Amino acid sequence: MRIEEVKIKNFRSIKSATFRMNKITAVVGENNAGKTAVLRAINAVLNYMDEEMSFKNKTHQYAVRSNTYITISFVEVPDKVIYKDKIDIDKLVIKFVYKYSKDKEQYMYVKDGEEKSVDDEFMKNLSKDIKYVYIPAGRTNKDVSWEENSIFKEVVSNYMYKHTKNRDRISGDVRKVAKKIHDSALTTLEKDINTLYMQNQTMDFKFDFADDLDYSVLLKKIKFSLNECGTDYLLKEWGSGTKSLAVIAMYRANALLEEESIVLGIEEPETNLHPQAQKRFIHSLRNELHDNETQTIFTTHSTVLVDELQHEDIILIRRKKDSKRGFKSVLSQLQKNFWEKYGLEEFKHYQFFNYKNSDFFFSKYVVIGESKNDIQVIKKLIESKIQNVIADVSFLELGGIEFLKYPYFLLKELEIPYMMVVDKDVFFDYKNGKVDESRDVKSGLPKYKYEMKDNIVLKDIFKTDQEMRKIERLNSQGYKKFVDEIKKYNILSMNYCLEMDLMCSKRAREIYYMEKNILPEHQTQKYILVNQKKAIKDIKIIMKIMDELVGNSYPISYKKIKAAIIEDITNKLM
Incomplete structure (x- = not known):
């Protein structure tokens, strides 16, 4: 027997949430985002007496005059008489209600849209078939000593x-x-x-x-x-990480005394564990659980643990402002059909993310750039204006525009705020197919086709032909109108590309001439773009120029990108 789905309404900081439970499920989010509420909601249904006091003193109440509703769907239900008349299409759906005005809990089963009460005896029998073991955080010496309630x-x-x-x-x-x-x-x-x-x-x-x-x-x-090494040391004398894992092991051992299915709910298993120990923990969950231990759900803010997980196994929880109680917790999770929905190859998706740090799961805003150079310049442009929230912003470099679809669809599905910064050729092909064959004779800058490219990401962003034609029309009227429109869709474009745009600044070119000792007769924009096309990509020279430029000397694209990202971060985070 296992849990397939949980629905929570008006419980602690969660107003409304539905999530799927897999064999391993990680609840990920920043401190005080509401991660514990997820684990305790399950505990409230399956171990009500452990949570009774928090209901009676209204710690679990979302807001004044609100009642709590928690619904759990179970699958692989044992073939027993007590369940036969309650099964709804191979599922047992149990709904828990707590009415604060009456200080009373109630259990029901849901079948064919109808709710019917079940008694305490039924819930006792249910607990013989599936046991939820909630392992709280703060595992201390008391837990490894002979003390009351340890x-x-x-x-x-x-x-x-x-x-x-x-x-x-x-x-x-x-x-x-x-x-x-x-x-x-x-x-x-x-x-x-x-x-x-x-x-x-x-x-x-x-x-x-x-x-x-x-x-x-x-x-x-x-x-x-x-x-x-042959010597016994009391467990309470060991480090916190060792004690923490020992406590988890004792909870598991206690649960395994019975024969029912076991669901582990663990608070912050990474506490005081070094990275390798955290990886071994995930390996153990995947490969070394007892047959009875059917599922594990845990809270974490460890990027090490998240790096070891499949993205489908992650529930992301974030704080959002709420007029009734100050803030509420919002949950998001990849849908079951995520790969089919967006036409993504799962293997290639993980190939891309396997070499990226998962800190963006914990951030409040993500900036995506095509290359390391793009990211370094973007950070330089915006960091002085967002110092108060810079730690909440993650910067993700693609390493190639062909990988854009992987973070785009992931961030979109998980509802993580983001801004993408790409080159112009993401929107429009070069006029003659290749950059060198499409350069303007006088300026050395490339020309582009007027029709937008047939791109999986662009198609998802601009969903209608009407929207795409509008973008094409505004692009033909100039960069400013084009970028002012696309920023509404959380995407920005260079006028050309990072290094070409920089060389559109007269002051930037002057600095470059001096740094590279360019002869006077070669001090033209066209010469730089055509004959120095590799040299101008050097991040050292780019950052040298950036250090010496003042705001008014930035190219127009840098100014627009800087302003757009700062405005978006300010609106969403500050």
Whole structure:
């Protein structure tokens, strides 16, 4: 039995969300985005008593006068009588409702659009077939010590109970030891006290152990240690990462005492783990889980863990302003048909992203550029104006325009704000097919065809022929009108390309002449563009020129790109 889908409405910071659960599901987002709410919503349905106090004190309430609704769809449901009349097209759909005005929870099953109540007995039986194990963050020394409500005490006690519930062969030995203690030492003490009792003696003092003495008297003295190189070290003396994984292991061991399907819900498993240990954790989830452990869902803000995951296994959660409660948590996830929907090859998608850091999943805004040079220049243009939020912005270089479709469709589907900056030839082919064959005789700048290219990304951005014809018309009227229109679609274009546009600035060319010792007779734009076409791509010379240029000397495209990105980031982040 496993969870297929979860719907949440009005729970903690989540107003409304629906997500799919895979074998491994990671809830990804910045701090305080609402990741914990996802795990605790499942806990509320399957382990209500653990969450009852948070409902009663309204910690779980989204807003005043709102009730909480959580619906879980289960598949691979056991063939049992209790489920037969409740199955809806191979699914068992359980809806949980909490009404805060009545301080009352209610469970229902949903079939053919109708909701019918189920009793506590049904939910108890359900918990025998699927168990949700919520493992909170903040795993500490208490968890690995014999203390009240610690997982260490719980798992040891439960294991001992299971081992002895049919026949306790241990407690008899404990009572024998107790009798030996009594006979060898306590009888002498009894005699001495009886002798020293300063009254007429008509009775005898006795020492004895409780009649129900059993093995549990020994457990409170149990030690939990790790052996390294032949020496035992108490677990509480180890580092936080080791303790954290040990606590997770104990929760798992405790759950495995029963035979039901197990869903693990783990808060921040990366806590205090170095990168290699984090990778081993994911490997273990994929390959080393017990047969009963059907699914794992965990929260994280580790790019190392995200790098090891498939993008379909990620739920992205972000904060958005909300008039009722200040902010709300918004969830997004790739649809099941993501690859078919956009005509993407899954293998090539991951080939592209396998060598990229996944920090953009945690960012609030992504800037995409064609090359490292483009990214470096764009950062130079905008960073001084967005210092307060620069850490929230990720810069992603494509390494080739043919890869644009992979981040574009991913960011679009996950609703991550972005801006793409591309060369003009992404929109329009060179007039004669190649750049060198399409150059203007006087300026050395390339000319382009008037018709927009047939491109999978452009087709998705500009969805109608009318929109595309408008872009073509505005482009024919000049760069400013063209770029002012396309920026509405979160895409910007160079006038030509990065280095050509830079050389359209008179001051930039003057700096270049000096840096490269260009002879006076060769100090023309055409000479630079044609005869120095490789040299002007050198990022060192580009950044040298950028350092010496002042704003008014920037080429028009640099000015427009700078203004557009700063405006968009300001509107969305500041």
